[in-house]
Amino acid sequence: MSEPSPACREFEQWLATEAAASDPPAGENRAAHAERCAECSRQWRAHRLLVAAFAGEVVPRLSPGFEAGLERKLVSSRRAARPLTGWRRTVLVGYGLAALGLLGGALRQAPLPAVDASAPWLAVAALAAVPLSLGLAIGVSRWLPAPRAGGGAPLTL
Numbered sequence: 001m002s003e004p005s006p007a008c009r010e011f012e013q014w015l016a017t018e019a020a021a022s023d024p025p026a027g028e029n030r031a032a033h034a035e036r037c038a039e040c041s042r043q044w045r046a047h048r049l050l051v052a053a054f055a056g057e058v059v060p061r062l063s064p065g066f067e068a069g070l071e072r073k074l075v076s077s078r079r080a081a082r083p084l085t086g087w088r089r090t091v092l093v094g095y096g097l098a099a100l101g102l103l104g105g106a107l108r109q110a111p112l113p114a115v116d117a118s119a120p121w122l123a124v125a126a127l128a129a130v131p132l133s134l135g136l137a138i139g140v141s142r143w144l145p146a147p148r149a150g151g152g153a154p155l156t157l
Contacts, residue, residue: 007037008040011030011033092141
């Protein structure tokens with residue numbers, strides 16, 4: 001799809017901010033553009049249909065506590081979006097250290113064939129294993145319970 005022309009952008013801006021249902025596109029340029037441009041003409045017709053359909057509707061009033069409740073929900077969702085802080089980070093680091101320890105122990109005790117360090121598959125395997133294990137650790141940390149706001153001290157390790 002091509003980039004909209006400046007006239008299309010101006011028409012869309014006017015339509016989104018200033019247009020009323022019965023007004024023709026204000027200004028000579030907008031009116032002429034709406035007649036020439038199929039996309040803007042389609043948007044203008046759709047706008048008039050929507051305004052006509054909802055003309056008899058009454059806008060409901062919001063309850064007095066709506067904004068405060070919405071703000072509480074937004075704050076709690078922002079807090080939930082940061083899962084790797086505090087003790088969660090400690091769990092993630094512990095998981096990583098335990099995984100490295102287990103891997104090191106397994107490599108020391110298991111009889112392994114001689115591996116050529118210049119083999120290309122070794123680098124590919126390492127590059128694939130690191131992000132996969134990190135993704136697994138992050139996914140597991142998201143299942144851990146989040147500290148509650150005002151619920152006392154969070155669980156610590």
